[in-house]
Amino acid sequence: MDLPLSKIDIHEDLLDDRRQYLGWMLLGTWLTAQCAFVWQWNNHSALFSDLDIVPWVILAATLMISFLLRQKNHIQVGGWVFIVGYIATVGFHLCLNAPQIGHFVLLLLPIGFAAVLLRDEDISTVAILVVIAMLGATLINGGLSLMMSTAVLPAIVIGITAMFFYVKANTVMDTVRWALDVKVKDERRAEAFFKQGEELKEANLHNLKVNSALEQMNADLAEANRKTEEISKAKSVFLSNISHELRTPLNVIIGYSSSLLNMPQMFQNVPVPEAHRPYLELIEANGHYLVGLINDILDLSKIAAGKFELHQASTDLSEICRGVMQTSLGLLKGKPIQIRLDIPEHLPPVWADATRVRQVLLNLLSNAVKFTNSGSITIRVEPMAETLKVSVIDTGIGIPPAALASIFDRFEQAKQDKSYGGTGLGLDISKQLCQMHGGDLTVESEVGKGSIFSFTLTIDHAAVANAQPQAEMISDEVKVFSTEADSYDAPPMVLVVEDDDGTRQLLREVLESGGYYVTETNSGAQAIELAYALMPALVILDAQLPDMNGWDVLAELKANPDTSILPIAMCTVDEDRRTETDASGVYYVPKPVTAQQLLRCAEQALSVSTVTE
Amino acid sequence: MNILYVDDEPNDIHLVELFINTTPHQLVTTDNMEDARNALSEQTDLVLMDILIGNTRAGFDFVQQARQVGYTQPMVAVTGLSTPDDIQNCLSVGFNRVLTKPFSILQLAEIINAYAQ
Numbered sequence: 001m002d003l004p005l006s007k008i009d010i011h012e013d014l015l016d017d018r019r020q021y022l023g024w025m026l027l028g029t030w031l032t033a034q035c036a037f038v039w040q041w042n043n044h045s046a047l048f049s050d051l052d053i054v055p056w057v058i059l060a061a062t063l064m065i066s067f068l069l070r071q072k073n074h075i076q077v078g079g080w081v082f083i084v085g086y087i088a089t090v091g092f093h094l095c096l097n098a099p100q101i102g103h104f105v106l107l108l109l110p111i112g113f114a115a116v117l118l119r120d121e122d123i124s125t126v127a128i129l130v131v132i133a134m135l136g137a138t139l140i141n142g143g144l145s146l147m148m149s150t151a152v153l154p155a156i157v158i159g160i161t162a163m164f165f166y167v168k169a170n171t172v173m174d175t176v177r178w179a180l181d182v183k184v185k186d187e188r189r190a191e192a193f194f195k196q197g198e199e200l201k202e203a204n205l206h207n208l209k210v211n212s213a214l215e216q217m218n219a220d221l222a223e224a225n226r227k228t229e230e231i232s233k234a235k236s237v238f239l240s241n242i243s244h245e246l247r248t249p250l251n252v253i254i255g256y257s258s259s260l261l262n263m264p265q266m267f268q269n270v271p272v273p274e275a276h277r278p279y280l281e282l283i284e285a286n287g288h289y290l291v292g293l294i295n296d297i298l299d300l301s302k303i304a305a306g307k308f309e310l311h312q313a314s315t316d317l318s319e320i321c322r323g324v325m326q327t328s329l330g331l332l333k334g335k336p337i338q339i340r341l342d343i344p345e346h347l348p349p350v351w352a353d354a355t356r357v358r359q360v361l362l363n364l365l366s367n368a369v370k371f372t373n374s375g376s377i378t379i380r381v382e383p384m385a386e387t388l389k390v391s392v393i394d395t396g397i398g399i400p401p402a403a404l405a406s407i408f409d410r411f412e413q414a415k416q417d418k419s420y421g422g423t424g425l426g427l428d429i430s431k432q433l434c435q436m437h438g439g440d441l442t443v444e445s446e447v448g449k450g451s452i453f454s455f456t457l458t459i460d461h462a463a464v465a466n467a468q469p470q471a472e473m474i475s476d477e478v479k480v481f482s483t484e485a486d487s488y489d490a491p492p493m494v495l496v497v498e499d500d501d502g503t504r505q506l507l508r509e510v511l512e513s514g515g516y517y518v519t520e521t522n523s524g525a526q527a528i529e530l531a532y533a534l535m536p537a538l539v540i541l542d543a544q545l546p547d548m549n550g551w552d553v554l555a556e557l558k559a560n561p562d563t564s565i566l567p568i569a570m571c572t573v574d575e576d577r578r579t580e581t582d583a584s585g586v587y588y589v590p591k592p593v594t595a596q597q598l599l600r601c602a603e604q605a606l607s608v609s610t611v612t613e
Numbered sequence: 614m615n616i617l618y619v620d621d622e623p624n625d626i627h628l629v630e631l632f633i634n635t636t637p638h639q640l641v642t643t644d645n646m647e648d649a650r651n652a653l654s655e656q657t658d659l660v661l662m663d664i665l666i667g668n669t670r671a672g673f674d675f676v677q678q679a680r681q682v683g684y685t686q687p688m689v690a691v692t693g694l695s696t697p698d699d700i701q702n703c704l705s706v707g708f709n710r711v712l713t714k715p716f717s718i719l720q721l722a723e724i725i726n727a728y729a730q
Contacts, residue, residue, distance in 0.1 A: 246693070247715055250715040251622075251625055251628075255715060255716065255718065256624075256628060259632065263635070266635050267631065291715060
């Protein structure tokens with residue numbers, strides 16, 4: 001494994017060499033000078049005679065060459081040049097003068113030093129050869145006594161040769177190395193390596209510790225995750241169970257009170273006394289209020305717990321608006337308010353959760369109904385660039401500017417709202433639902449004139465591109481019922497326009513028992529709006545209405561190309577007027593209306609008409 | 614029609630009894646899964662079932678088992694569970710419809726009439 005280690009100083013090695021070189025250069029030069037001095041002393045000749053200068057020149061030349069070579073980092077070659085030059089110089093001297101003992105010593109000492117410094121084994125060989133050559137020269141020249149040549153000279157030769165071999169021993173080398181600081185450097189380097197090794201070990205250990213700490217943290221996180229998931233799951237189960245626990249007693253409250261009021265046959269046909277009826281109705285109404293409150297609180301809990309899920313899909317707004325409109329009619333309870341739909345013909349689908357959009361719209365509409373005494377409530381859808389803007393516009397009492405700022409706050413309306421009915425949570429939930437769809441719920445209002453609540457939904461471009469029929473999350477086979485009871489229905493829809501409450505109730509019961517779905521109104525103007533918006537399978541129209549003449553309603557419906565195809569059953573005592581209208585699709589049900597006639601009329605109308613939802 | 618209604622709330626059972634007595638249908642009621650299993654037969658035309666019996670969602674198991682042994686008649690959940698997930702679960706284990714509590718007798722009547730045909 002290659003690790004970045006602390007840098008070992010290789011600069012020292014170069015210094016080492018340079019010091020070496022300088023060392024023996026100096027040494028050599030000093031020794032040469034000594035030799036020169038001794039020789040001059042021996043020969044009593046001038047320092048620079050004609051021939052004497054030659055060796056000096058050679059020496060000088062070799063010094064220079066070796067120095068130059070050293071500059072080019074050829075230390076060995078430089079050293080050799082010097083040695084050879086030196087030997088040549090001495091050789092010259094020997095040729096000029098007879099060799100003497102001094103010559104041996106003075107020649108071999110520098111070579112010996114060179115051998116030590118250069119640490120080159122060849123030098124030893126050279127030194128021995130030089131000694132032998134000098135011996136030979138001495139013997140040939142014969143300048144020494146016999147004793148000298150037989151005993152002393154060999155002794156010196158052997159001694160010096162032995163010295164060479166001894167010199168090769170490391171001890172002296174160590175000493176020299178020490179002198180040149182090499183050993184210390186080696187040790188220092190070794191120490192540096194050791195330190196590095198220790199540092200690495202420590203780093204490794206540290207890494208291992210960190211690793212094991214991380215592993216422990218991972219294990220802890222996994223455990224915490226698991227616990228969080230468990231808690232999340234427990235929360236879901238808790239919310240479900242709470243819902244169940246709250247709803248079960250309400251089933252008793254609402255189930256029994258509504259049955260007592262509406263199904264006397266269940267109770268041995270003993271009808272509820274009129275004196276008791278309103279109180280039973282009160283019980284039922286409060287039961288419904290509690291259901292609404294439970295739903296709101298559950299929604300808020302889910303949102304707060306982060307467990308609220310939107311099931312978004314391609315959604316047809318116009319269908320939702322129609323359904324909401326129908327339901328809202330049931331909330332009117334006789335108030336003179338017209339509910340209108342203002343929707344363009346070809347609405348693109350939006351990417352939204354249909355159930356929640358309906359929830360928001362119902363909330364806005366029920367508020368509008370609550371706070372409007374007369375006039376109109378309009379559901380308007382306007383296409384914008386990327387979105388559809390949905391607005392609920394009423395002509396109600398309006399909201400004062402002070403209250404406007406906090407109107408979406410939880411329970412803010414509680415005091416005022418209770419007198420109008422409502423949980424005070426609706427707007428809070430609606431606003432959050434709108435925000436979850438990527439928009440927001442906003443309000444404009446003027447006291448005495450009315451209010452406009454608006455929100456936006458994103459257009460589903462993919463569906464527009466594919467132009468496929470809307471995906472209905474719940475198939476026809478499977479249905480979901482809630483007490484608010486606004487479902488998409490397969491049974492044909494009949495619009496009942498009748499101002500007398502009793503008659504209207506009767507008509508509703510008869511039609512419902514025949515399997516029809518009934519929408520009712522007591523207003524002619526509203527009837528026209530509804531007919532246009534809902535396109536029912538049949539309209540049952542009373543001739544006498546409070547705001548408009550039933551015949552006028554008929555005329556207007558037939559005049560409008562969109563509604564002219566609707567079959568209309570006129571309920572009238574006036575037999576003569578039936579000849580006035582020649583339009584097709586108009587039936588007559590004489591008053592007083594009997595169930596038989598009504599149902600037969602409906603059947604007739606439906607079998608003939610080609611109008612479907 | 615022969616109707617089987619399983620619920621551990623006696624008040625709810627009694628309300629439905631009162632209603633069915635005004636109709637030509639026959640009603641068998643139980644308050645535990647054991648009796649429910651015994652009561653379910655080929656003659657049963659419609660099953661109304663509460664989900665939370667005791668403290669467990671025993672209703673789910675019952676429906677799954679019933680469907681596995683080949684019971685094909687309609688089964689309607691009558692339950693206080695109301696979250697979309699719960700409703701989805703009901704439909705996916707084999708219920709045909711879900712009637713959430715609190716319901717009105719009129720709603721029940723609609724369902725019974727629909728299946729009586």
